[in-house]
Amino acid sequence: MVQGLAVSYVRVEDVERISPRMLRIGFSGDALASLMEDRPDQQMKLCFPRAGQRVPRLPEPDAEDTYGMRWYEAYLAIPEPERPLMRSFTVRSYDPGSGLMAVDFVLHGDDGPATRWARTAGPGDVAGMVGPSSAYARPLPRAGHLLLAGDESALPAIGTILEALPAGARVTVCAEVADAAEEQRFDSAAEVTVCWVHRDRGASLLDAVRSAELPQGDTAGWLAGEAGTVRALRRHLVEERGLPRSAVEFSGYWRRALTQDDAPTEEDLAWAAERAAETP
């Protein structure tokens, strides 16, 4: 178990295009073996070098700084032209044998620094990594039936959750992707029904979840993806399907026309407060 905030460097070993708009990058790193935990949906932040830098400049972590507040202050104190650009990602897999961590990058078109970096990444390129940390782990809500809903940015997390669920678990996945070429296959011991939602056919994730068959009184939800859609999905599950708020785990992964460098909107703050209030 790593004390305090984990900050490390990871090095690209291989890059594989798993679908037209999704790149899987395999990373090695001296710290990976001690950082990876045996749980699905491990989230972390990757830090990308600025133009002209080969390796991103990262402040040293401090063992007492469990939630990383001091580290983040030191990060913000780096002059902006040298400060690494930081974005959130999910550990798609970690193989202790090869020591490789896979991260899936959506090539979403409206490129920000993460997508730009991933498009040209090759063996030897270095990124910084903050986390993953069990301090931010959110347990899956429990019920006889689980609904996992999200867009392609949530597919890595959905994949890890499905792989971790035991035989006998019942799951409905509603996944929104650009088109049929973006569909993925998932391994799971659970009983899984997958509904793919294709944007090129004008389909919407909200409509798919609205028409999903969910056992009354025995369903929990896990939602991730574009923040506005996640809010609409959660409202539907709580207000129209009657799921208890505590049975719906939700996370806005990205915001339309905004980046993770932009300040939270009033609505973001209100939802963050609500999410925090419901954390057991």
Ligand SMILES: Cc1cc2nc3c(=O)[nH]c(=O)nc-3n(C[C@H](O)[C@H](O)[C@H](O)COP(=O)(O)OP(=O)(O)OC[C@H]3O[C@@H](n4cnc5c(N)ncnc54)[C@H](O)[C@@H]3O)c2cc1C
């Ligand atoms: C906990 C967590 C886990 C995540 N895991 C993953 C993961 O494993 N793989 C992954 O690819 N993403 C993941 N994301 C989402 C990812 O952090 C964002 O998509 C991020 O904005 C990408 O950074 P960027 O530099 O490409 O674009 P940014 O600079 O952040 O944004 C540039 C523009 O692109 C738009 N944009 C950003 N993301 C998307 C998108 N997915 N689709 C369409 N438009 C978009 C923004 O609205 C903005 O206009 C995760 C997010 C969170 C919070």
